[in-house]
Amino acid sequence: METINFVDLKKQYSVIESDVNESLAAILKSGQFILGPVVEKAEDALSQYTNANHAITVSSGTDALFVSLLALGIGPGSKVFIPAFTYTATAEVIALLGAEPAFVDVDEDTYNISCDSLTEKINHYQRSELSNSAIIAVDLFGLPADYNTIYDIAVNFGLHLISDAAQSFGGSIENQKVGKLSPVTTTSFYPTKPLSCYGDGGAVFTDDDELAMKIKSIRSHGITDNPYENIRIGTNARFDAMQAAVILSKLKIFDEELGKRENTAQIYNQELKGVVKTPTITNQVKSAWAHYTIRTRDRDELRKFLTENNIPTMIYYPKGMHEQTAYKKYHNGNPLIVSEKLCGEVLSLPLHPYMSEDQVYYVSEKVKEFIG
Ligand SMILES: Cc1ncc(COP(=O)(O)O)c(C=O)c1O
Numbered sequence: 057m058e059t060i061n062f063v064d065l066k067k068q069y070s071v072i073e074s075d076v077n078e079s080l081a082a083i084l085k086s087g088q089f090i091l092g093p094v095v096e097k098a099e100d101a102l103s104q105y106t107n108a109n110h111a112i113t114v115s116s117g118t119d120a121l122f123v124s125l126l127a128l129g130i131g132p133g134s135k136v137f138i139p140a141f142t143y144t145a146t147a148e149v150i151a152l153l154g155a156e157p158a159f160v161d162v163d164e165d166t167y168n169i170s171c172d173s174l175t176e177k178i179n180h181y182q183r184s185e186l187s188n189s190a191i192i193a194v195d196l197f198g199l200p201a202d203y204n205t206i207y208d209i210a211v212n213f214g215l216h217l218i219s220d221a222a223q224s225f226g227g228s229i230e231n232q233k234v235g236k237l238s239p240v241t242t243t244s245f246y247p248t249k250p251l252s253c254y255g256d257g258g259a260v261f262t263d264d265d266e267l268a269m270k271i272k273s274i275r276s277h278g279i280t281d282n283p284y285e286n287i288r289i290g291t292n293a294r295f296d297a298m299q300a301a302v303i304l305s306k307l308k309i310f311d312e313e314l315g316k317r318e319n320t321a322q323i324y325n326q327e328l329k330g331v332v333k334t335p336t337i338t339n340q341v342k343s344a345w346a347h348y349t350i351r352t353r354d355r356d357e358l359r360k361f362l363t364e365n366n367i368p369t370m371i372y373y374p375k376g377m378h379e380q381t382a383y384k385k386y387h388n389g390n391p392l393i394v395s396e397k398l399c400g401e402v403l404s405l406p407l408h409p410y411m412s413e414d415q416v417y418y419v420s421e422k423v424k425e426f427i428g
Pocket residue numbers: 116117118119142143145146194220222223243244245246256257258
């Protein structure tokens with residue numbers, strides 16, 4: 057059997073090679089590298105794919121969060137409620153803006169933000185302490201969070217809502233695509249993400265015309281049409297034409313790739329149900345399957361056994377954000393029980409569109425062999 061890779065960008069490249077090479081050569085000849093027509097074309101394609109009125113490309117998923125929070129006016133005094141079980145970028149941008157990340161526990165089954173824990177945490181604050189505050193829900197491992205409920209909570213408490221969809225581009229709820237599920241959605245095109253480029257990249261999606269205009273201005277140093285007129289404080293978070301060309305090439309095969317991810321996940325589900333805790337998918341919710349993450353108390357021993365059998369795995373994430381040295385000061389020290397338990401039990405198995413079914417069955421067999 058061929059080597060099992062955790063993700064396989066080389067195989068993917070062999071599928072899009074001529075298309076992407078041609079586009080990149082055209083950009084090299086054009087001399088237009090930052091923003092410009094190819095970036096605009098990618099933004100149109102992304103807006104069309106998600107059905108969001110605006111898709112604004114930026115330099116990374118982290119910057120997508122940063123420019124969104126800045127455009128919403130989040131800063132000193134703002135609280136931003138986020139799940140503790142997430143990647144560091146979700147928390148970091150809040151702290152960088154001088155706002156306060158407020159860590160919330162996650163749901164035992166979906167691993168996304170727990171609506172009960174969220175309401176409880178918000179209720180710790182007086183209304184007057186929550187002016188210009190926000191919730192960032194994260195679609196962990198590709199599974200969209202429970203936006204119907206989270207949106208109601210946000211409206212009820214007068215909070216902005218951002219979806220950190222770095223891992224879930226391509227997912228959906230009741231046929232509404234990620235990008236359209238929250239007033240503001242951010243994603244990442246980091247090479248290992250479901251839709252990725254060959255470097256850093258990201259995008260913000262919204263239907264709000266004024267917010268979109270602000271975000272476009274902020275990603276280019278706070279300018280409008282005149283490049284030497286700075287009407288607000290911004291940053292450099294621009295996307296570049298070469299990465300936009302890669303996104304356009306990969307969008308052509310994206311739905312097919314999502315189908316292959318789904319197929320792999322279904323085989324894992326069928327083979328591993330009852331052996332380890334398999335991912336929970338709620339009705340009408342489609343995951344983009346960025347990762348297939350199982351849970352077992354014997355995680356570390358299982359990981360060692362799989363490594364010995366040439367099966368690569370990853371631990372997303374070994375530590376909750378509320379326990380990280382840099383962020384402890386924002387937390388009251390109360391345990392976030394589910395997040396802490398997950399950190400000791402989760403293990404992500406290889407999943408990418410170019411895995412053969414034989415490989416998926418082999419990984420499943422090895423997991424079963426270890427669990428016994
Ligand atoms: C949940 C989440 N948010 C944000 C990011 C940041 O994206 P980027 O690496 O493109 O800055 C990531 C990337 O791994 C992520 O997983």
